Amino acid sequence: xxxxxxxxxxxxxxxxxxxxxxxxxxxxxxxxxxxxxxxxxxxxxxxxxxxxxxxxxxxxxxxxxxxxxxxxxxxxxxxxxxxxxxxxxxxxxxxxxxxxxxxxxxxxxxxxxxxxxxxxxxxxxxxxxxxxxxxxxxxxxxxxxxxxxxxxxxxx
Numbered sequence: 001x002x003x004x005x006x007x008x009x010x011x012x013x014x015x016x017x018x019x020x021x022x023x024x025x026x027x028x029x030x031x032x033x034x035x036x037x038x039x040x041x042x043x044x045x046x047x048x049x050x051x052x053x054x055x056x057x058x059x060x061x062x063x064x065x066x067x068x069x070x071x072x073x074x075x076x077x078x079x080x081x082x083x084x085x086x087x088x089x090x091x092x093x094x095x096x097x098x099x100x101x102x103x104x105x106x107x108x109x110x111x112x113x114x115x116x117x118x119x120x121x122x123x124x125x126x127x128x129x130x131x132x133x134x135x136x137x138x139x140x141x142x143x144x145x146x147x148x149x150x151x152x153x154x155x156x
Contacts, residue, residue, distance in 0.1 A: 002053075009094055009101065012092050012093070012094065012101045012103055013101035015104075016086075016104040016105060016106045017051050017103065017104070017105050017106070018051065018052045018105070018106050018107075018108075019049055019050055019051045019052060019105050019106070019107050019108070020049050020050065020052060020058075020061055020062060020065055020107070020108050020109075020110060021047050021048070021049035021085075021107050021108070021109045021110070021151070022047055022048045022049050022065065022066065022069060022070065022079075022110060022112060023047050023082060023109055023110065023111045023112070023151050023155070024047070024048065024070065024111075024112045024113075024114065024120075025111065025112070025113045025114065025155075026113075026114050026118075026132055027113075027114060027115065027116040027117075027118075028132075029134075029135065030132035030133055030134055030135070031047070031132070031133050031135060031138060032047070032048065032120075032130060032131075032132055032133075033045040033046060033047060033130070033131055033133050033138070033144065033148065034046060034047075034048055034122070034126065034127025034128075034129065034130045035127055035128050035129045035130075035131075035143075036126065036127060036128075037124075037125075037126060037127060037128050038093060038126060039089075039091045039092060039093050039094075039095065039096065039103075040087075040089030040090075040091050040092060040093070040103045041089065041145050041147070042091075043143070044143060044144070044145035044148075045131070045133070045141070045143050045144045045145065045148065046127075046144075046145050046147070046148050047109075047148050047151065048065075048069035048070060048126070048127070049065060049069065049107070050065045050068065050069060050126075058076060058108070059075070059076050059077075062074070062075065062076035062079070062110070063075065063076075066112075068123065068125070069123070069126065070120045070121075070122065071120050071121030071122055071123055072120060072121060074112060076110065078112065079110040079111060079112045080110065080111045081108065081109070081110055081111075082109040082110065082111050082151055082154035082155070083109055083154055084106065084107065084108055084109075085106075085107040085109055085147070085150060085151075086104070086105070086106060086107070087103075087104070087105040087107055087147045088102070088103070088104055088105075089102060089103040089104075089105075090102050091103065107147075109151050109154070111154075111155065135152060135155065138152060139152060
């Protein structure tokens, strides 16, 4: 269920959002990151992911989000739960001024490992550019968001 802007603003201001982040690794062990176009974390390199919708099962949300964020349906049963994380942002999709609410996410992070030669059809609605990052570079690069770097410990 999609919400009107006014109702969604109230939700963001009042409650945490529940989301799924997709930590996608290729056969070389590199992680897929996209450069975010929208707030929060605008301009940062971040893993794909998105909100779980009201009355949407985890399996349905996973399929929808992999289609929307990776360009193909993948199944939660093929992924490994890395853990539950909290993300706090001073801004939101509504802006960064004093009138805009901050954002709090409760995130279920899942690892997906692509098979050799498996290609994705990456959309550009949320991310302007994509790059496969060696994990060692992700740890120290200033433009990789700290919330994305937090997933690295669970990959070991």
